[in-house]
Amino acid sequence: MKILVTGANGFVGKNLIAELENKDYDEIYAFTRDSKPSLLEEYTRQCDFVFHLAGVNRPNSENEFMEGNFGFTSQLLKLLKKHGNKAPILITSSIQAEKDNLYGRSKKAGEDLLFNYYSDTDAKVYVYRLTNLFGKWSKPNYNTVVATYCHNIARDLDIQINNPDAELNLCYIDDVLEEFMRALEGNPSKQDDDFCVVPKTHNIKLGDLADLIKSFKESRLNLSIPNMEDELTKKLYSTYLSFLPEDQFSYDLKMNTDHRGSFTELMRTPERGQVSVNVSKPGITKGNHWHHTKNEKFLVVSGEGLIRFRKIDSDEIIEYRVSGEKLQVVDIPTGYTHSIVNVGERDLVTVMWANECFDPEKPDTYFLEV
Structure with missing residues (x-):
């Protein structure tokens, strides 16, 4: 099976490709913003499934929102149409698509393209409005507040908590990958409104999130082990460890x-x-x-x-x-x-x-x- 992954160097893309390789998929077309445009022509002709993960969420200019989240999606679909390739397409959108802001409107435009493409071609499309993702290989001050907190707390840097009672809905990267594998096999988790979902998410208040990650750092001193029976704690602790400075993997005992x-x-x-x-x-x-x-x-x-x-x-x-x-x-x-x-x-x-x-x-x- 030939699998095209756009946005292959991003947080989700890196994790997805690693998991595909773990499952012995050996024909993966990794496309990034640095790839030659001619490669997309070749990949869209040959691929059997598309993971469309490329997008823009922190651009240098506001125009990049629509260019990255709508324009590139449009280009991708035109090439698939050109080659008569009806490979299933999975696209990662955002819960921001429900909101009236530049980023949300650009993600909504990308979604509409996919649904219209389905109407025109009858190719399978899987649209995921992802919530706050977290996990290894995410970027601080870019992907998620979890990444920022883990990075800063591990380095004794300040963190910002605007509203400690603000509720966050978090989604762990491994749960995303598990759902994506189901979609790859033709069994995505669907809602009644034609959107697909990652079934497993977690809720936590911003202040509690900060306190929990701080406790991970303190555990080296008090020798405590976080409560691994709690799924969110277990996932956050694994994420925190991935942000340790490389010269601080070890610590002394008394x-x-x-x-x-x-x-x-x-x-x-x-x-x-x-x-x-x-x-x-x-x-x-x-x-x-x-x-x-x-x-x-x-x-x-x-x-x-x-x-x-x-x-x-x-x-x-x-x-x-x-x-x-x-x-x-x-x-x-x-x-x-x-x-x-x-x-x-x-x-x-x-x-x-x-x-x-x-x-x-x-x-x-x-x-x-x-």
């Missing part, structure tokens, strides 16, 4: 060190507990305590260790030998005093999960030798 080794917290969640990394020097024993309710999982990833248990009202000692050579999770039940001993000749490295974050006011940890 290592609590002494002669025995180190203990370092990696992440904390209020509902899923915390994850830490424990390093023990050869011959060192750590632990020798028990818990009422707190429970843990130990995973030795390097070195050799011996995890020992004793029920607090028993003399019987239970032992589990563990090694980084064979990854094995050991549950630490409540009511058992327990310890971990480095019985090897190099550092013992253990990933530890606890079902609750450590609270110095309620440690639920009681010293008792195994």
Whole structure:
């Protein structure tokens, strides 16, 4: 299948082409504003499907609105007609097409061209009035407020919040791509008014959006993990990470060190507990305590260790030998005093999960030798 993508270097275009390639579409005609005009003649003759994503939303002059959103669409359709090519066409319009402004009128004019083209040729047309898109590869101060906030907050730059109670309707790029793949297969999500829609969108207030993105930056300090059960939070966090400065992908953790080794917290969640990394020097024993309710999982990833248990009202000692050579999770039940001993000749490295974050006011940890 030969697929023409106009606006191929834009936010949606780059993501779409990457997804088409992931799905093994290998004849993609990528057309950009820098492409030779003669290529459009060739592409419109050969293509089997058109993703018409090219458009203008922040021009240098007002005339560019109509030239980019109406003029180029008109040129594209004339070439398809010239070659008798009735390939389905998907066009990305905007919710601004409902408004009486220069940009909205130009997008509405492009839509009307598509619907008239359908009437003239009976070729399938899919018109999407997209709302506020966000995701990786978007541009700050251009595509979306989400991109601007992510870019600026990641760099400690100021952000502007004119009305924190303003409601935003956001649409994630991966949800757009999923819908576009359905359209490519001839199964778009349609409304009663002949427009197509991306079924999944999210609502959030502008102030809440800013606070949420700020919390992503703060999570490196407080070790919190955003609530990934919330779809919008999950998508926004992925978007935020894509805007990190390339020299700031890594960040330091506080290592609590002494002669025995180190203990370092990696992440904390209020509902899923915390994850830490424990390093023990050869011959060192750590632990020798028990818990009422707190429970843990130990995973030795390097070195050799011996995890020992004793029920607090028993003399019987239970032992589990563990090694980084064979990854094995050991549950630490409540009511058992327990310890971990480095019985090897190099550092013992253990990933530890606890079902609750450590609270110095309620440690639920009681010293008792195994």
